[in-house]
Amino acid sequence: MSEQSGHIVSSFDDDIASIRRSVTKMATLVEEQYKLLHHIIDTGSASTVEDVLENEPKLDEFDGKIRDQVITFITLRSPMAIDLREGLTALKISTDLERLGDYCKNISLRIQALEEIPPAEIKNEILRMTVMVQGQLKRVIDAYVTKNKDKALEVRNADAAIDQHYQMIYNQIIEDIKSKPNKIKTLANTKLLFTIKTIERAGDHITNIAEEIFYTVTGEILTTPRPKGESEQ
Amino acid sequence: MSESLKIAVKNLNVFYGKKQALFDINLNIFSNEVTSLIGPSGCGKSTLIKCFNRMNDLVEICKYDGEVLIDGKNINDTSTDPVSLRTRVGMVFQKPNPFPKSVYDNIAYGPKLHGMYKNKDDLDEIVVSSLQKAGLFNEVKDRLFEPGTGLSGGQQQRLCIARALAVNPEIILMDEPCSALDPIATAKIEELIEELKEKYTIVIVTHSMQQAARVSNRTAYMHMGELVETGLTKNIFSNPEHAKTQDYITGRIG
Ligand SMILES: Nc1ncnc2c1ncn2[C@@H]1O[C@H](COP(=O)(O)OP(=O)(O)O)[C@@H](O)[C@H]1O
Ligand SMILES: [Mg+2]
Numbered sequence: 001m002s003e004q005s006g007h008i009v010s011s012f013d014d015d016i017a018s019i020r021r022s023v024t025k026m027a028t029l030v031e032e033q034y035k036l037l038h039h040i041i042d043t044g045s046a047s048t049v050e051d052v053l054e055n056e057p058k059l060d061e062f063d064g065k066i067r068d069q070v071i072t073f074i075t076l077r078s079p080m081a082i083d084l085r086e087g088l089t090a091l092k093i094s095t096d097l098e099r100l101g102d103y104c105k106n107i108s109l110r111i112q113a114l115e116e117i118p119p120a121e122i123k124n125e126i127l128r129m130t131v132m133v134q135g136q137l138k139r140v141i142d143a144y145v146t147k148n149k150d151k152a153l154e155v156r157n158a159d160a161a162i163d164q165h166y167q168m169i170y171n172q173i174i175e176d177i178k179s180k181p182n183k184i185k186t187l188a189n190t191k192l193l194f195t196i197k198t199i200e201r202a203g204d205h206i207t208n209i210a211e212e213i214f215y216t217v218t219g220e221i222l223t224t225p226r227p228k229g230e231s232e233q
Numbered sequence: 234m235s236e237s238l239k240i241a242v243k244n245l246n247v248f249y250g251k252k253q254a255l256f257d258i259n260l261n262i263f264s265n266e267v268t269s270l271i272g273p274s275g276c277g278k279s280t281l282i283k284c285f286n287r288m289n290d291l292v293e294i295c296k297y298d299g300e301v302l303i304d305g306k307n308i309n310d311t312s313t314d315p316v317s318l319r320t321r322v323g324m325v326f327q328k329p330n331p332f333p334k335s336v337y338d339n340i341a342y343g344p345k346l347h348g349m350y351k352n353k354d355d356l357d358e359i360v361v362s363s364l365q366k367a368g369l370f371n372e373v374k375d376r377l378f379e380p381g382t383g384l385s386g387g388q389q390q391r392l393c394i395a396r397a398l399a400v401n402p403e404i405i406l407m408d409e410p411c412s413a414l415d416p417i418a419t420a421k422i423e424e425l426i427e428e429l430k431e432k433y434t435i436v437i438v439t440h441s442m443q444q445a446a447r448v449s450n451r452t453a454y455m456h457m458g459e460l461v462e463t464g465l466t467k468n469i470f471s472n473p474e475h476a477k478t479q480d481y482i483t484g485r486i487g
Contacts, residue, residue: 007484078443080470080482219472 026062033104059101066094089216096205115188136206149217155210160227162203239264239434245299267435269445272455278438282406286322287315323397327409329389331381339381343400367395387418407437454478
């Protein structure tokens with residue numbers, strides 16, 4: 001039932017379209033934030049951290065705007081079935097997007113506060129993990145825009161790879177700490193551990209969004225467990 | 234609460250002359266539940282509920298085949314008397330239609346017709362308790378001998394419900410009972426429906442999706458004389474199985 005015909009009252013369609021536009025714009029801004037984050041991890045650029053901080057309040061604005069739009073929509077239209085799910089899902093997705101934005105800010109600040117530049121092999125792996133999150137974000141936005149449940153499922157399944165990558169870098173950092181017992185090094189590495197954990201959590205929020213999309217389109221809540229990458233740390 | 238079958242409709246086809254109004258309807262209606270029938274105008278909702286008390290017998294060109302069982306017994310058997318059937322299966326219409334008589338006589342009419350009381354006290358008792366069950370007694374207790382037609386629209390509708398209750402029915406059919414009422418009068422009827430389902434089986438035809446969602450346990454969606462989908466109300470309105478149902482409840486087809 002993914003191909004829906006329009007409502008008899010066409011302004012009903014306009015309301016839904018405008019909620020979806022807000023969600024898509026907010027998601028695109030989050031995508032932009034993760035692009036900036038990649039640059040920050042790569043170069044340590046202070047001005048890029050500024051950019052991230054400047055964008056952050058816009059995400060809160062989107063979150064508030066979407067809440068207002070959805071409340072108005074529910075109050076005035078009394079939506080049913082797929083229309084109601086559309087409204088409720090927009091609320092949940094914007095919460096996940098807001099979190100994703102928050103994480104981006106936290107990581108940027110943490111990277112900026114690093115005591116020393118991480119070893120190249122660790123930095124490269126963190127960059128790779130960030131790219132994976134960026135890819136997931138791009139695909140989940142695509143699934144939302146096209147209302148495609150299969151694409152949403154693909155995103156959900158792909159999160160396990162981020163988990164695995166997290167586990168791999170985690171071990172690498174622990175080895176680094178063990179090999180060079182030095183206070184500064186340990187401080188920096190601890191921040192990196194937090195950083196990769198946060199990136200891994202970002203992946204989980206993208207998975208939430210994928211599940212929300214699946215629910216909107218099908219009306220079914222996914223009950224099968226999420227595919228997991230190895231052990232949880 | 235285990236569900237018990239009250240009305241079973243089996244392979245019912247109904248015709249008005251050459252025009253077929255219902256096509257092979259199969260539907261179960263359970264005791265002490267509210268079942269709502271929804272669907273576009275002309276889809277056959279009224280025709281269907283009129284089959285539950287043989288009101289269609291009064292329409293000469295109306296013919297049918299198939300079965301309607303109440304408590305397992307075919308109501309179209311020659312052994313079923315339509316008049317006593319209609320005391321078991323009461324009906325409330327879209328427009329309140331009190332008789333041009335006093336409030337008291339409106340209620341007393343049925344019990345008198347069917348000789349359902351022993352003496353005057355007994356009849357008084359039936360009138361009072363019916364008005365109480367319909368949530369109307371306190372509003373009209375000082376006007377029992379004034380014309381029923383002088384009550385407000387919502388009161389008249391509850392009077393008609395009281396009138397139906399007076400003959401001790403098992404099933405109450407309501408055909409768009411609130412479509413002529415304001416939101417407060419509507420809320421009172423809905424509250425009443427909630428109370429009545431403890432004792433009665435209720436079938437309601439409504440054009441308001443919100444009303445169906447608020448009052449009924451089960452919902453049946455009809456389209457052009459066919460029963461498209463039936464199920465628990467919460468499922469029908471949150472995630473219907475059929476695209477036609479979804480299109481209707483979300484306002485995509487008229
Ligand atoms: N007494 C009648 N004579 C001829 N046709 C009728 C009669 N009553 C209803 N119909 C036709 O049967 C169909 C179903 O009508 P009805 O049961 O009143 O639908 P609904 O209650 O869903 O609006 C309609 O096409 C209507 O025109
Ligand atoms: Mg009708």
